[in-house]
Structure formats: structure tokens, C-alpha cells
Amino acid sequence: xxxxxxxxxxxxxxxxxxxxxxxxxxxxxxxxxxxxxxxxxxxxxxxxxxxxxxxxxxxxxxxxxxxxxxxxxxxxxxxxxxxxxxxxxxxxxxxxxxxxxxxxxxxxxxxxxxxxxxxxxxxxxxxxxxxxxxxxxxxxxxxxxxxxxxxxxxxxxxxxxxxxxxxxxxxxxxxxxxxxxxxxxxxxxxxxxxxxxxxxxxxxxxxxxxxxxxxxxxxxxxxxxxxxxxxxxxxxxxxxxxxxxxxx
Amino acid sequence: xxxxxxxxxxxxxxxxxxxxxxxxxxxxxxxxxxxxxxxxxxxxxxxxxxxxxxxxxxxxxxxxxxxxxxxxxxxxxxxxxxxxxxxxxxxxxxxxxxxxxxxxxxxxxxxxxxxxxxxxxxxxxxxxxxxxxxxxxxxxxxxxxxxxxxxxxxxxxxxxxxxxxxxxxxxxxxxxxxxxxxxxxxxxxxxxxxxxxxxxxxxxxxxxxxxxxxxxxxxxxxxxxxxxxxxxxxxxxxxxxxxxxxxxxxxxxxxxxxxxxxxxxxxxxxxxxxxxxxx
Numbered sequence: 001x002x003x004x005x006x007x008x009x010x011x012x013x014x015x016x017x018x019x020x021x022x023x024x025x026x027x028x029x030x031x032x033x034x035x036x037x038x039x040x041x042x043x044x045x046x047x048x049x050x051x052x053x054x055x056x057x058x059x060x061x062x063x064x065x066x067x068x069x070x071x072x073x074x075x076x077x078x079x080x081x082x083x084x085x086x087x088x089x090x091x092x093x094x095x096x097x098x099x100x101x102x103x104x105x106x107x108x109x110x111x112x113x114x115x116x117x118x119x120x121x122x123x124x125x126x127x128x129x130x131x132x133x134x135x136x137x138x139x140x141x142x143x144x145x146x147x148x149x150x151x152x153x154x155x156x157x158x159x160x161x162x163x164x165x166x167x168x169x170x171x172x173x174x175x176x177x178x179x180x181x182x183x184x185x186x187x188x189x190x191x192x193x194x195x196x197x198x199x200x201x202x203x204x205x206x207x208x209x210x211x212x213x214x215x216x217x218x219x220x221x222x223x224x225x226x227x228x229x230x231x232x233x234x235x236x237x238x239x240x241x242x243x244x245x246x247x248x
Numbered sequence: 249x250x251x252x253x254x255x256x257x258x259x260x261x262x263x264x265x266x267x268x269x270x271x272x273x274x275x276x277x278x279x280x281x282x283x284x285x286x287x288x289x290x291x292x293x294x295x296x297x298x299x300x301x302x303x304x305x306x307x308x309x310x311x312x313x314x315x316x317x318x319x320x321x322x323x324x325x326x327x328x329x330x331x332x333x334x335x336x337x338x339x340x341x342x343x344x345x346x347x348x349x350x351x352x353x354x355x356x357x358x359x360x361x362x363x364x365x366x367x368x369x370x371x372x373x374x375x376x377x378x379x380x381x382x383x384x385x386x387x388x389x390x391x392x393x394x395x396x397x398x399x400x401x402x403x404x405x406x407x408x409x410x411x412x413x414x415x416x417x418x419x420x421x422x423x424x425x426x427x428x429x430x431x432x433x434x435x436x437x438x439x440x441x442x443x444x445x446x447x448x449x450x451x452x453x454x455x456x457x458x459x460x461x462x463x464x465x466x467x468x469x470x471x472x473x474x475x476x477x478x479x480x481x482x483x484x485x486x487x488x489x490x491x492x493x494x495x496x497x498x499x500x501x502x503x504x505x506x507x508x509x510x511x512x513x514x515x516x517x518x519x520x521x522x523x524x525x526x527x
Contacts, residue, residue, distance in 0.1 A: 001256065001257050001258075002256070015465075018438050018465050020465060021467045021470070034502075035500065036256075161462070162279055162488065162489065163278075163279055165279070165280040166280050184462045184493075185490075186462065186488075186489045186490055186493055187279075187280070187281065187282070187489075187490060188281050188282070188283075188292070188485075188486055188487055188488055188489055188490055189281065189282040189283050189288065189292070189490070190281075190282065190490060191490065192282075193282040211465045212461075212462065212465070213467040213468055213469075213497055213500070213501065214500070215255075215468070215496035215497045215498070215499060215500030215501060216461075216492070216493035216494065216496045216497045217493070217496070218255075218256065218496050218500060219255045219256075219258075219492040219493065219495050219496020219497075219499065219500070220490060220492040220493055220496065222255060222256055222257065222258035222492070222496075223255075223258045223295065223296065223490075223492040223495075224258075
């Protein structure tokens, strides 16, 4: 049986296409309590869909009363409004304890290449940050190149779906800095095979709240063909270890 | 032990055991699945406490109806107490060929018909599906429909399998109102959920099914409010999907224990026990 859960991915903020189950930080915490989730890495939907900088700072303000349980994750885009001041950006992250970043290269129209974001990713690499990418939004060749180039960054494939195993498995095999988050890893027999082939330490429990109700990921962890020790690694141990390793 | 406690411990259901309205045998080139054997499927059903299911073959949906249907009914003959077979038809083939296919499998053991308007590229309310409705009425069988609402992404093309197309079909065939129809995936996205729930509320023999929820962004207790606890049946999409996800979504939702039991077993048990399939 799993002792506790540390949610690798959830968000606050509204969503234009649909009224979600909740959107405030208080509602997030209340649902975490309801489902027995102790802590979570959280980002703001405003940073994904409207304005990264505005959403990132709004996130900080909103999670402030819950910082013992909520770990803020910023959305990164090659933000020209930083005026190219990389040091200021990285200092702000460090000052605010940002250990995880989400990227949307397709939606936000950039590439993880040296000429486009090399200086920032070098800084992420130095800090050993967690960088989340969604397979619906990132080209797998770009992900491969990023895993290879920035081997201290922990890349986390979030919202992984059941479509991408033929590209995911070779990458997991080649790059120990790639991890899979479970919110939508629906593959029939997939979690058991991931554990068998790559180890439980490459898998992170995540819910995707408020888009998804958390029961699915909780049950997927509980029914994994794994020891209690492995289930606890997935449920909270791996994420805690990765965050502790960040140099901020 | 409550249903939630059982799921949190990763235990198989035993009281009641689950009836699954949507399971597949076989694989598909569209996605990778580690083990597509019948033995693994049965083992998976045991692990979750799925006593019985309604099953169709992915090959019949994606390529060869005769091959896929034969495979599924051979499996049914091996596990007659666990598997209820659906015969898949394809509207791109002649009515004669489809009716021959249905004759074969209804004589064997089919409990109904499965259609997949998306994979077959033919609209749910098109005339070439009329034989499906007529056969189901004639044989008093059930129908499982793959449904998904909305427009195809950035194409402006309207889905061929949106549940809204069922309104037309039900007007065309009033007797179909007495036939159990399971709306697979309940229309997939939220817009589809709304329509599927409205259909289930209006027609006593129409049921919404639970798998493929990940695009709906609708929490399960909300869907129960929309469709009603008597009109939703559990479906896992096993063979493609890990049943734990849909099971957990139902088991940990903010609905009553009785509602969970109905959805996980009793609603589908009612559908199957009321079938009087004419061979």
C-alpha cells in the first residue's frame, strides 16, 4: 500500500475552452486533502495560455500560503521581455525557489536548440532543474537532442498518453535523465513494462488536476505490479529525490 | 471494505465483481501494447476483479472483420463465462457480406454488434448503417458504438461518430428505443458527454460508457450528475488501456457506494440479463 502521494503535475487558473472542476489554489489544496495527496508541483494556466511572466508571478502570489505543500513550477518561453537579461531571470528563479519548469515548444513556437535557448538551458543544466514537456507539444527528435545535450536536466514527459511508446522506449533506454509522469499513461500493461524495463525510479506519480480527476493515477499506482517500496518510489520518493538534487 | 479502500490497496473486486462493457482482444499498429494475448487479458481481468466483459477484436475494427470476429468468438468459446462477444461490421462492405458475417456470429454466441464509424470513415447516421439497427431490432441484441464528438483538430471536419448523430437514427427507427445501446467513450470530449448524457436521460435503454475519459476534462461525479447513476456502465478499453485508470476514476469519485456498485456491475448486468438474442 502506498504511504503518501506527491503529485508531479497539477495546475491552478482557468481554461478558456471549458469550465474546469476548480481553478483556485484553495480548491486545489482541498482536493489534495480529499484524495490523500500530501504535496504537489503546481503551475499556473495563465502562464501556459496567456502570458508566461504574468502567470508565473501570479502563481507565486497564490501559492504563498501553502508553500510547505506546493512547489511552484514556472512556464519558460524565450521571453524577450526579460530584455535578454539571463542572470536576472535565473536569479528570480533561484530567489523564488523554482526547481521545475514547463516548456511548450510547439505552442509557444521555439526550439530547444543552442541558437534559440542555449544560454538558458545551460543555466537549467547547471542548476539540475526539472523540465516538463508534453509529447503532444514536443517533437521527439528535439527531446532526444535536449536529453543528450543537457544531461543534468531531468526531463519529465508529462501527460504521456498511450500513443508514443515506440519513440519513448528508445529514449528511456538511452537517457537516464528522462522520466515519465503517470497522469495519462494509459497503456495496457504499460506501467508494469516500464518498471520491468527501466525501473520504478524513472516513473513519477502525477494527476493533471484540475483537468483530470486524480483517482485514475492513484489506482494506476496502487495496481502496479510492483513491491510496496517501488510503489512508494513512484508515489512520492522519486519526485522528492529529483527536487532535492536541484542546485537552487 | 469500501470500494475506494479496495482500489487504494490495489485489490481485485470480489463483492460485487465488475462487469466491463468495453474490452478488446488483439492489437493495432496504431499504438504499442506490451502483451495482446488472450491469456494476459484474462490475467488482467482477474487482477482487477472483472468477472465478465463485452469484447470485440481490434483487427475487426482496423482491418479484417472476418479474421477479427473469428478470433474473438474462439476466445469466447474458451471462456464462455467471462467473455460476451460482439460481432464487428464494416459499412464499407456490402450489406450482404455484413449480414452473412452477423448470421455466422449470432448463431455462434454474439450478444450484439460493435461499430466504429471513425475507423471505418463512415457517419454513424449514414444509410449504410441501417442494416445494423434493423438487425439489432430483429435479433434483440445490444449495440456498442465508438463515439467521439467535435471537429477534427484544425480541419473543420465534423466527427463521423459524434453521439448527436444518434438522435436522427432513433427518430428513423423508433423500435430502436427498446434495444440496449452503449455509447462507447460517452462521446469522448466534454461536448460529447453532454449529448451522450442527454440521450441516456431521454431513452431508457441507452447507456453511457466510461473509458477514454482523458480528453473530457470532466470529473466523474459531474458526469454522474449529468447522465444519472443508473445510465452509466463501466468500460475499461482493456487491450488498449490500463483498466486501473477508469476504475480509479469511478472508485474514488464523490458519489455514493451504491452508485459505484451500479456503474461497476449492476447496470451492465441488467443490460446483459435482459438480452434475448435471437439466434
